[in-house]
Amino acid sequence: MHILFVADPLSSFKIYKDTTFAMMREAQRRGHQVLACEPQDIVWQSGQKVTARVQHVRLTGDAESWFNVQSVDEHYALNSADAIVMRKDPPFDSEYFYATHLLEQAEREGAKVFNKPAALRDHPEKLAILEFAQFISPTLVTRSADAIRAFHAQHRDIILKPLDGMGGMGIFRVKDDGLNLGAITETLNRDGAQTVMVQKFIPAIDKGDKRVLVIGGKVVPYCLARIPQGGEVRGNLAAGGKGVAQAISARDQEIAEALGPILAKRGLLLVGLDVIGDCLTEVNVTSPTCFQEIFDQTGFDVAAMFIDALETAAA
Template sequence: MKIRIGVVMDPINSINIKKDSTFSILLESQKRNYTIYYMEIKDLYIYLNKAYSNTKIINIQKDKKKWFKIIKKKTILLSKLDIIFMRKDPPVNMEFIYSTYILEKAEKNGTIVVNKPSSLRNFNEKIFSIKFKKFIPETLITSKKKIIKNFIKKNKDIIIKPLNGMGGHSIFRIKKKDKNFSVIVETMTKKETKYCIVQKYVKEILNGDKRIIIINGIPIKWCVYRIPKKGENRGNIASGGKVKLKKINKKDLKISKRIGKFLIKKGIIIAGIDIIGNKLIEINITSPTCIREIENFYKVSISEMLLNCLEKKILKKNIK
């Protein structure tokens, strides 16, 4: 069966193919001779209660100078696609939310959407982790300066970050007697009008922020340690963190399996969870990264595992 796969992502001409996880998925799709339909959020639309998109059928190649080629442009009914990957990077703004309603129409007509549109709306990546309270550091979500002040009095050393950021942007560490406390909080909360997430500082960040990939509820046994450069509190690769790869330990495996069971129930096929020490920090479901880092180091294809899983779902759907 010829599989038609759609991908909604940021502009493909701007990606870094050495690190881009979506590119890895597209390479595997190309290897399987799928027809690949590339889209951006602005291309999606609804007409007469049906979901459509202006697409570009593309070919992919592992060439750092020219990694894609447009074969032709085509407007399609989204329900004609077998699989659609929603891989638009945060922020999860209103345009992102609107696009999930469009994708949901395709899903209701039989297309497999990864990840499930309603779950992309319902589970903010920063807030998601509080569902697993026994695994997380002490956490606060608020826009109020006084509440944050009481939190730092208790915990002495905290991290504050926005709810819709990525790549380590706008993450601040504040200690109890920091003279910049007021200005940081006022800036982050836009003078108490924007929510932020505040967590007790986990000192194990110096050893690395671990990214664990979960496919169809099952954690990949290798994880990426993102180690902060000297003088930094952020391990994110986008913020200059160094990368090491290791097998996940027993504690991380326990956390991952517990989260994996929940993800399956919510139609989340691929996720990336972040753990510092033995504390769960985030559950990334919009466009989880670090697939390329693992695939480049070990003789394992996460993209192959992912597409094998989806092909089984297509086969099961067609048998019904």
């Protein structure tokens, strides 16, 4: 198979933990050809197919110079790849949005893209939980400062976060005393111009914000609990959280088995569910991670499970 990864620059990868690297390594191990491009390399012109400037890559096994570019195809037709894996990291900004439309045009020309571009657009990672409200904590989505104050008065200990944040960016906790609630609200909702998500604080965060992976509708048996450190309320690895792999709980399994088949039918081959305690907090579809951390700590080969699913889906 020729597998094209649409991703950030390869030179930016931290290969000791990068999930896209783990996917590439497993694909090459099986004899597949690894190709790579960035979203800005994708081009469409009337009367032609969607093309991209694509690097044909060989992984070296060297930690420093981990890949060689064997050749560059300036006008590679995306529908000539056996599978395209969209792995551009957030933010989900306008350019990401435009890239999904170009990839969707490639689909119309016969390309097979994972995760499906339309499904990426239809599942914003924070708002996607609204469809599965039976699994979430009390939640408010609003621009209204008054509504936020009322929610705090009811629940007393809350988390506020922007809808476009990533890696724990912009997350605030306001306790019972309401200290700085007004200032935080003004910062996040920009005087009513921007929508904010507010949730009842879940004390179980001290045991970790768990990343539960679902591949092809099937649940990976281990999750990565990202445990806050040093008085932080955020468990995100980017915010200094400690990643501890562990077997998923019965509740994790329940949530993942409920969502997995639904999301897989929509073209979401890989999903990362965030679970704190018993509550679903996010549905990550753009570039879910934690493959290597789980493998390093448990021996379970998540990348192999993913490539198995990719081979089946692309067949």
